[in-house]
Amino acid sequence: MPEENGNGGANGNGGANGNGSANGNGKERVGLLQRVKAGVQADVQALKTDIPTKAKEQMDGLKDPTKTQVYTSIFRHKHDDTPRNRALGILSNVFLHLHPAKINRDAVRYSYTWGMGGITFYLFIVLTFTGALLMFYYHPTKVQAFRDVLYLEHDVPFGKLLRNMHRWAAHLMVIGVWLHMFRVFLTGSYKKPREFNWNVGVILLVLTLLLSFTGYLLPDDQLGFWAVTVGTNMARATPGLGNEGPFGPQMGMTPYNDVRFGLLGGSIVDANALLRSYIWHCIGIPIVASIFMIVHFWRVRKDGGISGPAPVMLEAEGDKPRR
Amino acid sequence: MDWHQLWVIISAPDNVPIVGLIPLLCFYIYLAWKQAKGNDDLIAELEADPAMAKTHHRKTWPFKPGWQKEVHVWPFLLRIEFLAAIIITIILMVWSITLNAPLEEPANPNLTMNPSKAPWYFLGLQEMLVYFDPWIAGVVMPTLIIVGLMIIPYVDTNPLGSGYYTWKQRKFAISTFLFGFIVLWISMIIIGTFIRGPGWQWFWPGQTWDHNRQIYEVNRDLPDLFGIASNAGKMIFGALVVGGYFVLGGLGVYSLFRRYMAKDFKRMSLVQFSMTQVFLLIMLALPLKMILRLAWHIKYVWITPWFNV
Ligand code: HEM
Numbered sequence: 217m218p219e220e221n222g223n224g225g226a227n228g229n230g231g232a233n234g235n236g237s238a239n240g241n242g243k244e245r246v247g248l249l250q251r252v253k254a255g256v257q258a259d260v261q262a263l264k265t266d267i268p269t270k271a272k273e274q275m276d277g278l279k280d281p282t283k284t285q286v287y288t289s290i291f292r293h294k295h296d297d298t299p300r301n302r303a304l305g306i307l308s309n310v311f312l313h314l315h316p317a318k319i320n321r322d323a324v325r326y327s328y329t330w331g332m333g334g335i336t337f338y339l340f341i342v343l344t345f346t347g348a349l350l351m352f353y354y355h356p357t358k359v360q361a362f363r364d365v366l367y368l369e370h371d372v373p374f375g376k377l378l379r380n381m382h383r384w385a386a387h388l389m390v391i392g393v394w395l396h397m398f399r400v401f402l403t404g405s406y407k408k409p410r411e412f413n414w415n416v417g418v419i420l421l422v423l424t425l426l427l428s429f430t431g432y433l434l435p436d437d438q439l440g441f442w443a444v445t446v447g448t449n450m451a452r453a454t455p456g457l458g459n460e461g462p463f464g465p466q467m468g469m470t471p472y473n474d475v476r477f478g479l480l481g482g483s484i485v486d487a488n489a490l491l492r493s494y495i496w497h498c499i500g501i502p503i504v505a506s507i508f509m510i511v512h513f514w515r516v517r518k519d520g521g522i523s524g525p526a527p528v529m530l531e532a533e534g535d536k537p538r539r
Numbered sequence: 540m541d542w543h544q545l546w547v548i549i550s551a552p553d554n555v556p557i558v559g560l561i562p563l564l565c566f567y568i569y570l571a572w573k574q575a576k577g578n579d580d581l582i583a584e585l586e587a588d589p590a591m592a593k594t595h596h597r598k599t600w601p602f603k604p605g606w607q608k609e610v611h612v613w614p615f616l617l618r619i620e621f622l623a624a625i626i627i628t629i630i631l632m633v634w635s636i637t638l639n640a641p642l643e644e645p646a647n648p649n650l651t652m653n654p655s656k657a658p659w660y661f662l663g664l665q666e667m668l669v670y671f672d673p674w675i676a677g678v679v680m681p682t683l684i685i686v687g688l689m690i691i692p693y694v695d696t697n698p699l700g701s702g703y704y705t706w707k708q709r710k711f712a713i714s715t716f717l718f719g720f721i722v723l724w725i726s727m728i729i730i731g732t733f734i735r736g737p738g739w740q741w742f743w744p745g746q747t748w749d750h751n752r753q754i755y756e757v758n759r760d761l762p763d764l765f766g767i768a769s770n771a772g773k774m775i776f777g778a779l780v781v782g783g784y785f786v787l788g789g790l791g792v793y794s795l796f797r798r799y800m801a802k803d804f805k806r807m808s809l810v811q812f813s814m815t816q817v818f819l820l821i822m823l824a825l826p827l828k829m830i831l832r833l834a835w836h837i838k839y840v841w842i843t844p845w846f847n848v
Contacts, residue, residue: 317612338627397688404703406691418689437644450677484648524701529708534699
C-alpha cells in the first residue's frame with residue numbers, strides 16, 4: 217500500500233510541474249511548493265484509503281465489543297453461556313464471590329429463607345447511601361440540628377424524600393432482622409455447626425436496634441428528645457453503675473459520674489448527647505456492624521452455606537452423628 | 540367508639556410499621572406452618588415405611604433421578620436477589636412519597652410529652668416498666684434477652700429439625716420461642732403502641748384519650764397480704780418466695796422434662812439443663828408478675844433496702 221501511494225504522489229507531481237513552467241520565474245520556490253503540494257496530495261490520496269480501512273477495522277472490532285482491550289481488561293473471562301463461565305462470573309467478581317458458584321436447587325426457593333437476610337443487608341446499604349447524603353446537610357449542634365431538618369424538608373431538592381427513605385428503611389430493617397431471626401429459628405439453622413453465626417446474628421440484632429435508637433435523637437425534636445430521655449433514664453437504674461440502681465449509691469454513683477452520664481456526656485440530654493449519638497450513629501456503630509456483617513456472611517459460607525432445605529431426618533436417626 | 544382516636548393512633552407515621560408488621564407476621568407464620576406440616580406428614584410417611592425411607596429424597600418438593608442437585612447462582616439466585624432489591628426499592632419509594640417521617644416541635648426539656656413513648660421496637664421494655672422497677676425492665680431484661688438468645692444453640696441439643704421446617708420434632712423449642720417472641724415481645728409492643736395512652740394508662744382501641752383521667756389504685760406488696768410489717772421480715776419473706784419459686788419451678792421443669800422429653804433430658808449436660816430451667820422460669824415469671832399486679836394489685840414481692848422485685 218505505501219508503495220502505491222508513493223507512485224500516485226509522483227503522478228500528481230507531474231501535473232504541478234506544468235503549472236510551474238507557465239509562470240517562468242522562481243523555479244526553486246516553485247519546486248518547494250510543488251514538493252509540498254505533491255506531499256499533501258500524496259497524503260490526501262493515502263488518507264482516502266487509510267481511513268476507510270481503519271474505520272472498517274474499527275467497526276468490525278465494535279461488532280464484538282468483548283474483544284476490545286478495554287473490555288478484556290475489565291472482564292477476565294468470556295461470557296458465552298457455558299457452565300464454566302457462569303461459575304466464573306460469580307467467582308471472579310469481588311462482590312458476587314460472597315456466593316458460591318452453585319447452590320442446592322431448593323435453597324433458591326423463597327419459601328425457605330424468605331430472603332430476609334439479604335433484604336436486611338440491602339436495606340443497610342440503602343441506609344448507608346441515604347444517610348451519607350443526609351450528612352451533607354446536617355450539623356449535630358443544638359443551634360443547627362432542628363433547622364437543618366426543616367431545611368431538608370422544605371428547601372433541599374428531594375430532601376424530604378431522602379429523609380423519609382432513611383426513616384422508613386430503618387424501620388423496615390428492624391422488621392427484617394426480626395423476621396430473619398424468626399425464620400433462622402424455625403428452620404433450626406442455629407444448630408451445629410452454625411451456633412457461632414447465630415451469636416454473630418444476635419450481636420447484629422442489637423447493633424441494628426442501637427443504630428435506630430441513636431438516630432432517633434438526631435432531628436432534635438420532642439419525639440426524639442423524650443424517647444431518648446425515657447431510654448437513658450433506665451441507665452440511671454443500672455445495678456451498681458447507675459445512681460438510682462441497686463447498689464449504685466453504695467458504689468459511689470451520682471448523677472455526675474454514672475453510666476448515664478457517660479452515655480449522654482452530661483446529666484441531661486443536651487448538646488453533648490446530640491454529638492455523641494451523632495458519632496455513634498454515623499461512624500461508630502455502622503463500622504462495627506459492617507465488620508460483624510462481613511464475619512456473618514463469611515461464616516454462612518464456611519459453615520457450608522445455607523442450612524437447607526435439608527432432607528428431613530427421622531426420629532431414629534437423631535442420635536447418629538450427621539454427615 | 541371514637542373512630543377518630545383510633546385512626547389517629549393507627550395512622551401515626553411511626554406506628555405504620557407495626558400496623559404492617561402484624562399481617563407480615565401472620566403471613567410468615569402461615570408460610571412456616573404450611574411447610575412444617577408438609578415435612579411432618581412426609582416424616583410420618585417415611586417412619587411408617589422404612590423401605591421408602593431408604594430411597595426417598597426426603598423433601599416435599601419433587602426430585603427426579605437425573606436432575607442436578609445444584610443450580611448455578613447466576614442466574615438462579617442472583618435474579619431473585621436483584622428482583623428483591625427492585626421490589627424493596629419500589630416499596631420504599633412509594634412509602635416515602637406518600638408518608639412523611641414525623642417531626643415534632645423542637646426539643647423542649649420543659650414540656651413533657653404525654654404519653655412519652657420509646658421508639659416502637661423498645662415498647663415491650665417500656666411496657667414492662669409498669670410491672671417492674673427500671674433496673675429490671677431497662678437493664679436486666681435486655682441483658683437477659685440477649686444472653687438468652689445467645690445460649691439457644693448451646694442448650695438446644697435436639698439434633699432433629701436442622702435445616703427444615705417442622706413442628707412435631709421440635710415442639711418444645713418452637714413453643715418456647717413463640718412464647719418469647721410473640722407473647723412477650725410482639726404483643727407487648729402492640730399494647731404499648733395501640734393501647735397505652737396519656738399517663739401510660741390503658742385505653743381500649745377506639746376509646747378517647749382522656750388526658751385528665753386519674754386512676755386510684757392502691758398497690759400493695761405481697762408481704763403486706765401476710766401481715767409482715769418489719770423490714771427484715773419483708774426481706775426474708777421475699778427471698779423465700781422468690782427462692783421458692785425457682786426451687787419449686789425448677790423441680791416442675793425437671794419432672795416435665797423427665798416425663799415428656801426424656802430423650803432431650805438424657806442428651807443435656809447439667810449446665811445445659813440448669814440454664815434451660817433458669818431462663819424458662821424467668822420467662823414464665825413475667826406473666827406471673829403481671830397477673831399478680833392486674834388481679835391483686837401487688838407491686839412488689841421482695842422488698843430490701845437496696846432493691847425491690
Ligand atoms: C443486620 C442484620 C443481619 C443481616 C444483614 C443478616 C444477613 C444474613 C444473610 C444474607 C444470610 C443468608 C441466608 C438468609 O438470607 O437467610 C444470613 C444467614 C444467617 N443469619 Fe443472619 N443477618 C442478620 C442478623 C441475624 C440475626 C439477628 C440472627 C440470629 C439471631 C442471624 C442468624 C443467622 C444464621 C444462623 C444464618 C445461617 C442460616 C442458614 O444457614 O440457614 N442473623 N444472615
